[in-house]
Amino acid sequence: MNELIPHIAWFETLQRVDVASVGGKNSSLGEMIQHLAAQGVDVPPGFATTADAYWTYIDANNLREKVSLLVGDWQRGKMSLAETGQTIRTLILRGDWPERTANEIREAYRELSRRAGKTDSPVAVRSSATAEDLPDASFAGQQETYLNIRGEDDLLNACRRCYASLFTDRAISYRQTRGFDHMKVALSIGVQQMVRSDIGGSGVMFSIDTETGFDKIVLINAAWGLGENVVQGAVDPDEYQVYKPLLDNPALKPIIERKRGAKAIKMIYGSGETPTRNVPTSKAERAALVLSDDEIMVLARWATTIERHYGCPMDMEWARDGETGRLYIVQARPETVQAQRKAPEFRSYTIASKGKTLIKGLSIGDAVVSGHACLIESAKDIDQFIDGSILVTSTTDPDWVPIMKRAAAIITDHGGRTSHAAIVSRELGLPAVVGTGNATEILHTGQELTVSCAEGDEGMVYEGTAEFSVETVDVSNLPTTxxxxxxxxxxxxxxxxxxxxxxxxxGLTRMEFVINNAIQIHPMALIHFDRLKDESVKQEIETLTAGYANKPDxxxxxxxxxxxxxxxxxxxxxxxxxxxDFKTNEYAGLIGGADFEPSEENPMIGFRGASxxxxxxxxxxxxxxxxxxxxxxxxxxxxxxxxxxxxxxxxxxxxxxxxxxxxxxxxxxxxxxxxxxxxxxxxxxxxxxxxxxxxxxxxxxxxxxxxxxxxxxxxxxxxxxxxxxxxxxxxxxxxxxxxxxxxxxxxxxxxxxxxxxxxxxxxxxxxxxxxxxxxxxxxxxxxxxxxxxxxxxx
Incomplete structure (x- = not known):
């Protein structure tokens, strides 16, 4: 190994052409710091270990040949995937740091702490494989991230664990499926100054609609605390959508969706052996939106700036510092699913008949699938999964990928559109209904189900096998009229x-559909809330309008x-x-409507419309x-x-x-x-x-x-x-x-x-x-x- 090649590179010296040296995550962080900071995009400072540092560690511990032989034995069927991964990880974790590499990491960490004005500044330690985040491969969650790491020794231990995570079962399986040579993929480590999102908020955003590929939308998910819960789908986040073409006008706020998530838990700083931990959120936190409208607009504008610079739809992670209130982008990578779809072609599903609706959640994908449920609540039981079944579970993480590949569809209790289950389902081309809240309580193994993700943002799970048809439509050759x-x-x-x-x-959008489904309450019941006689109706209205100081708003x-x-x-x-254009009997069916509507013999030609x-x-x-x-x-x-x-x-x-x-x-x-x-x-x-x-x-x-x-x-x-x-x-x-x-x-x-x-x-x-x-x-x-x-x- 050439001793003149540095093992450390500061983010501000890197660009996206440096993927071979520092991987996709780290090269992208450097690219943004160099080229987008002047446009207002904030990225926390940090440094990366290089691919040469990885190979120096591997060779200093004589691991290259051992790892190659173990992978070869697995490929020839002599060892199981679990045995292979465990053996390789143990070898890496038992290795010693080469003195030069360790010294460079220690000195860079001291300098980062000096820049932050702190002793032993807390850092995020993220893995960045040198083949990751390519246009057709996301490597989502394949390697590990460690948060709130403090001190030189803890940092070196976290870096060693990052190296070992290059050979988790899921990472080995993913590379094998994608055709990557295991012995040609190195691992860079990003050491980034922590954003105090543990007392703020964080999340994920895309510069494209993740389900339809609609390219004029920024999708933002947000939760309290550190961002791992959003990425892993352990929390049901807030969701915001912003219309990109109108962002250039500072007088406008084109926020077209602002949906409050349950946000039942948040990840905060721990201590000692447990640097992070999950705690329940307060009632006030669950009731509140994580982001203000102004913050939503800042993030959306950053998303379009980043997308414009990279020239493709982007998948980004953001964090808000609870001490300073500042927003940061902590990761950015190309979106890898919608970018590969054929633009002029899409599938249209029509459901002819269906059973009763069992549960609802967020719709991921655009397909309809029928099959039998297979309920697996813990990753340790994944060997019980039946191939071709509909996987029902609480949440997924990268350990679940091997069985997700064998599923016909996926249903989870928790997670948003940017959760692990959602990202992997899209990449695998599977329909998924995530964030149902109670799928594992209502569904059971062997139950016949139909999963529909072809009816809009809301994913539906129906009882039994539905009748449906699918048509592939190519719109590129339609005549002009x-x-x-x-x-x-x-x-x-x-x-x-x-x-x-x-x-x-x-040519026609019916306002009453929005009122009936998104609002549900009669407008006069909001204006004259005090006139309502039924206390249960008043309580229902109070619940729906929580967060609004003025009910008509x-x-x-x-x-x-x-x-x-x-x-x-x-x-x-x-x-x-x-x-x-409701009729009076339909208006009366809205919450609180009965107190404000007359009774008519023939509502069809009665008190409706303009009158x-x-x-x-x-x-x-x-x-x-x-x-x-x-x-x-x-x-x-x-x-x-x-x-x-x-x-x-x-x-x-x-x-x-x-x-x-x-x-x-x-x-x-x-x-x-x-x-x-x-x-x-x-x-x-x-x-x-x-x-x-x-x-x-x-x-x-x-x-x-x-x-x-x-x-x-x-x-x-x-x-x-x-x-x-x-x-x-x-x-x-x-x-x-x-x-x-x-x-x-x-x-x-x-x-x-x-x-x-x-x-x-x-x-x-x-x-x-x-x-x-x-x-x-x-x-x-x-x-x-x-x-x-x-x-x-x-």
Missing amino acids: KTGVMLNLANPGAAFRWWRLPTDGI YFVDKLARGLARLCASTYPKPAIIRMS RYYSPRYREGFALECRAIKRLREEMGFTNAVVMIPFCRSVGEAKAVLEVMAENGLTRGENGLKVYVMCEIPSNVILAAKFAEYFDGFSIGSNDLTQLTLGVDRDSGELSDLFDEQDEAVKWMIARVIDEAGKAGAKIGLCGQAPSDHPEFARFLVECGIDTISVTPDSFIKVKKQVAEAEKAS
């Missing part, structure tokens, strides 16, 4: 699934963020948001809806949001609604605000020219228009044969309003079900000269082709 083809979307959690479709925007915040996810999926193309917005019964509730839209457009920046008014019976109602909107800061035409009206009542067709004076566009709701044109209750089983959106009278109404809108210079589209169920109906709409057709995502391809053929024929 003059007539816009848009999507009908309601579920914010599923919006990013469809980002690769070449849509012209969202809960409604505004949840609604704005839910709608923001939908707008983000298509920005800057329009997203047409229909204001709430509610200026009525004393609901005017205050509509004001909250307007506040949410105003925040969505002006504070978050989604100016592509178009407001649409449903069930507007008369021109007088149009005037009244626009006046109430203006009172609440939404004036048609200001800041580019467009207001559309649903065309679903015959009066909308008959007086189309007059309605066009008050609205920028029409969206034909063919379901209600058919019902009211034919006088047929669309929900009546007895009259189902008469309900036909392609009836001659209905088509006359549609053709008439398209013509009238065109004359008035107003936009007109159709968002009803007919084109989705009958793609040939699209031909009729094109012939009438419609501007846009909005369909369900699963029928987009068929309708797009039908529109292209119709345009060609005409």
Whole structure:
């Protein structure tokens, strides 16, 4: 070994081209310190041992040949993986430090402590394999990390344990699977000044949506204490999502998701033989969000800065110092799963029938799998796993990887989207439902299950074997059309699934879906909480609105963020948001709703839509809806949001609604605000020219228009044969309003079900000269082709 080659390199001297010398983690830390510090990205200082230091240690203890022989015996089946790994690790741990290497580590540690102004400054000791974090291999969690290491002797012991961790069972298995030569991979060690996140917070973030590959999102997970719990999935973290294209405007805060996690434990400093330990979090910590909005924005901007510098989506770890409040990036590596997916191709799953929902969690991946459960609660019992089963466990760490490879799907009690279970499941291409809370209590070995990760952010576990179909769609060869083809979307959690479709925007998003699922509470029950009579209802509202000083703010915040996810999926193309269109019986079904809704014989044509917005019964509730839209457009920046008014019976109602909107800061035409009206009542067709004076566009709701044109209750089983959106009278109404809108210079589209169920109906709409057709995502391809053929024929 050349004695002139240094065994220590300070981070600030390293760049990403130094992977062969100091591995992916350490070279990346140096790259950021050198090139991104000037752009505000903070990285804690430190130093790395080199690959030469590793080989010097191996050769000084005469281990190279011994290790090679042991690996060869395992490869030839003479030894088990466990025996091989244990024997090699023992050899390395019994080795002595070469004097020169030990002295260089000691001196560098003293200098790092001097820079920190402390004696025996606490450091993080991280392994950095010289082949890790390549574009197609993450090596996630393959080697060890040791936190809160103090003193020279403890540091040298931690470094020795890092060397030994190059030959854990999981690391040997991973290299073998990936085709890496075990004797050509060295280990560098990063020694980094500790961030006092033990009394602050920490987590992981990605510059891409980890499940769909949507590249305009920063995903941040956060928990109290040191970050190992988030990485390993031992804690259910907070989750934040930020829309990247709007980050350059300092006046905006495009935080489109802010979800509080359970955060039941946190890792803090220990002492002596136990440098770290887990303790329960306080009730206040569990109830609070780890990051403020300003901190979320700082991290999101750093993520985009790092991504821009590296030229690819990134996987990063961050920490917040509890003493200074400063944020730091402690690791950054290329994202390795979505980066390898074929961009124009994606799979679409459709579930035809399913059993009852057993549990829910976070959805990882985009597949549906049926099989039998295999419950394994401890890593020591993994030999009981049945190949091809659905693994059910509390949490996973790298020791679980060998059986995760043999699983059909994975379900865990704990963990977020950046946990070990989530990262490895993505890399293996397995669907996983993580953070269920109670899977190991409810499910049992041998139980027949269906795991669905194809219905949005929420992963579902159904009883029995579901019937489902899968279609692989290549969108690169779809024809272009003059007539816009848009999507009908309601579920914010599923919006990013469809980002690769070449849509012209969202033609209909139903506000009531967000209210029903994300908010659950009647807005008037939040405004007039004191009027509620049922104490159990009041307690339920108190629980849901915890963390909000003002209960109506809960409604505004949840609604704005839910709608923001939908707008983000298509920005800057329009997203047409229909204001709430519950019927009174549906409103009454919301928490606290029964105290504020009248009882009606026929809610379908009763107190709904526009008539509610200026009525004393609901005017205050509509004001909250307007506040949410105003925040969505002006504070978050989604100016592509178009407001649409449903069930507007008369021109007088149009005037009244626009006046109430203006009172609440939404004036048609200001800041580019467009207001559309649903065309679903015959009066909308008959007086189309007059309605066009008050609205920028029409969206034909063919379901209600058919019902009211034919006088047929669309929900009546007895009259189902008469309900036909392609009836001659209905088509006359549609053709008439398209013509009238065109004359008035107003936009007109159709968002009803007919084109989705009958793609040939699209031909009729094109012939009438419609501007846009909005369909369900699963029928987009068929309708797009039908529109292209119709345009060609005409």
